[in-house]
Amino acid sequence: MEEFNRSHENTTCISDEIIKHFELHFNNKTTYIDDEYDLVFIILCCLGTPGNLFVVAVYFRRMTTSIKAYMFALAIADTLICVCFIILLTMHLGHIGKLVAMNVFVSAELFSTLLLAFFAVERCLAVSQPHRFSTSIRRAKSALVAIGAVSVLYADLLSVIQVIRFTCIYHVLASTFAHDVRRVYTINSVVNPFIYSFVSPMFRSDVRQFYRDIRATLTGCC
Numbered sequence: 001m002e003e004f005n006r007s008h009e010n011t012t013c014i015s016d017e018i019i020k021h022f023e024l025h026f027n028n029k030t031t032y033i034d035d036e037y038d039l040v041f042i043i044l045c046c047l048g049t050p051g052n053l054f055v056v057a058v059y060f061r062r063m064t065t066s067i068k069a070y071m072f073a074l075a076i077a078d079t080l081i082c083v084c085f086i087i088l089l090t091m092h093l094g095h096i097g098k099l100v101a102m103n104v105f106v107s108a109e110l111f112s113t114l115l116l117a118f119f120a121v122e123r124c125l126a127v128s129q130p131h132r133f134s135t136s137i138r139r140a141k142s143a144l145v146a147i148g149a150v151s152v153l154y155a156d157l158l159s160v161i162q163v164i165r166f167t168c169i170y171h172v173l174a175s176t177f178a179h180d181v182r183r184v185y186t187i188n189s190v191v192n193p194f195i196y197s198f199v200s201p202m203f204r205s206d207v208r209q210f211y212r213d214i215r216a217t218l219t220g221c222c
Helices: 002-026 036-059 066-090 094-128 137-164 176-198 201-221
Strands: none
Touching: 036 066, 036 176, 036 201, 066 094, 066 137, 066 176, 066 201, 094 137, 094 176, 176 201
8 A cells, every 4th residue: 555655656746747847838938948959940940941932932833743743732831840840939829829830730740741651652653663653733632632631630630639638739749759759850841842842953943934934024014
């Protein structure tokens, strides 16, 4: 019995520490910035956001192939990840605002991951079975809608489950491990435009056409 009581006391002590940790990090009067690494990641997000937005602008009216459609959608998801990461670390949104921001963050994370996995499988099939498997912009858009629906439903379901358990989703993702995972996802979103777009000859060609269209538009306006 005494051993049970000691075990119960230890459990209570741990729970109190967790509660204090949550109160420290989710009090509206505090920020999420724990150390200098968070500042580094905020700077990276500030650099990654315009890079992803530039990819969105270039591909906005040039989604003529499935690859361009995937890169356009990936850039949007990565932009949301970078923006939400900055917001969650620097702004005081209240519990509802934080829950919504984390919901968007999780949805974008899952969408980005599933999209890259789907893109890899599609490329593999296109190379290994070129006569039996073909890609099209219509199939790409259908895949994007399906992946987006799965990502949003997953994030919403996770939010509901955590609220029912009296623990909001952003509390769970505030653990040390989850925070490190969130950093990894953020790094991925920052470097994605450089890996998948900026080094691509197709993208550079679209960029040149993008600037020509801008000059033509400005000339027409003048």
